[in-house]
Amino acid sequence: MGPIIVATDLSPRSDRAMLRAARIAKEQDAPLHILHILDEELPAAILHGHAEDAKKTLQSRVDQTPEIADRNPRVDIEVGHLSRLLPGILSDRKPGLLVLGSHRDRGLAELIGQPSLSRIMAVSDVPILLAVGEPDRDYAKALAGWDFSAAGNAAVDLSRRIAPDASLTLVHAWDDFAAVAPYGGSMGVGASPATVARLEESMESAVADLHKTYPDATIDQHTQMGGAAHVILRLAADRSADLIVMGRHARSGIARFFLGHTATAVALRSPCDVLIAPSS
Known part of the structure; x- marks a missing residue:
C-alpha cells in the first residue's frame, strides 16, 4: 500500500x-x-x-x-x-x-x-x-453497501485489508423509484414475495462467492426497502457497527448523482468510520 x-x-x-x-x-x-x-x-x-x-x-x-x-x-x-x-x-x-x-x-x-x-x-x-470513531481498537463489525457492482466488490476487498478480523454484513436497500435491479423484476412498493425471494437468493449467492475468497470471514446479508443511506445508517446504529464500507462508481449522469448523494449522506451522518473505495 x-x-x-x-x-x-x-x-x-x-x-x-x-x-x-x-x-x-x-x-x-x-x-x-x-x-x-x-x-x-x-x-x-x-x-x-x-x-x-x-x-x-x-x-x-x-x-x-x-x-x-x-x-x-x-x-x-x-x-x-x-x-x-x-x-x-x-x-x-x-x-x-x-x-x-x-x-x-x-x-x-x-x-x-x-x-x-x-x-x-x-x-x-x-x-x-x-x-469519526474511537481509533484505539481494531474494527469488529463492518457493514458494506451492496449493489452487485464492481465498485461494491472493490470496497469489500479493501475493507478486508483494513479490517481483516471484522464481521461483514452486506446491505442492499432500494427506493420506490429503483424499479430496475440486476436480480430482475420491479422493486417498487408492490414488489411480490417471489421478487423479494429472488433478491434474497442473489444476496445469499453474493455471500457464498465472498466466502470462497475469504473462507475464514464471518459474512451475512441484510435486505430492506428504503433509502439506502437511511437503511445503512440505522442498521449501523442498531448493530453498533464501527465501519461502513461503500463503493464509488465510475459512472456519469443521474446514476452518478444518486450514488454520490448516498455516499455523502452516509459519510456526513455516520456514527462510525466510513470507508469509500473507488471502483478499481
Whole structure:
C-alpha cells in the first residue's frame, strides 16, 4: 500500500483521524503523511505566522503521541482549500488511503462540508476513510453497501485489508423509484414475495462467492426497502457497527448523482468510520 495521508484541522476530534491513520500505516507497513491546510484568504503576514504556529503545534502533537511518532510521519502545512489542493497532492504522492476527520462536535460537515466532500470524491481515485470513531481498537463489525457492482466488490476487498478480523454484513436497500435491479423484476412498493425471494437468493449467492475468497470471514446479508443511506445508517446504529464500507462508481449522469448523494449522506451522518473505495 502507498502512503497513508491524513488531513487534520488540529482539533481534538481530528486527532482521532491521525491516530487511526497511524494504526493503519503500522498494520500495512506504509509511510504516514500528515497534512494541514491553512486558509489562503488570510493576509500574508498573518498567514506566515499561522503556518509557523501550526507546524510547531502539529509536530508537538506528533512527538507527544508515540503511536504516531513511531511512524516517523512527514508533516506538511499547505495554503489553499482542501478540495482544490488534494488532486495535485494525491497525484504526486499516489497514496493508498486518504484519511479525513471530523471537526469539534458538529461532525465532518464542519471540516469540509457536503459540497467539498462531493468534490473530493469526484476528483480522487484514492480510497477515502472518514474517521469519526474511537481509533484505539481494531474494527469488529463492518457493514458494506451492496449493489452487485464492481465498485461494491472493490470496497469489500479493501475493507478486508483494513479490517481483516471484522464481521461483514452486506446491505442492499432500494427506493420506490429503483424499479430496475440486476436480480430482475420491479422493486417498487408492490414488489411480490417471489421478487423479494429472488433478491434474497442473489444476496445469499453474493455471500457464498465472498466466502470462497475469504473462507475464514464471518459474512451475512441484510435486505430492506428504503433509502439506502437511511437503511445503512440505522442498521449501523442498531448493530453498533464501527465501519461502513461503500463503493464509488465510475459512472456519469443521474446514476452518478444518486450514488454520490448516498455516499455523502452516509459519510456526513455516520456514527462510525466510513470507508469509500473507488471502483478499481
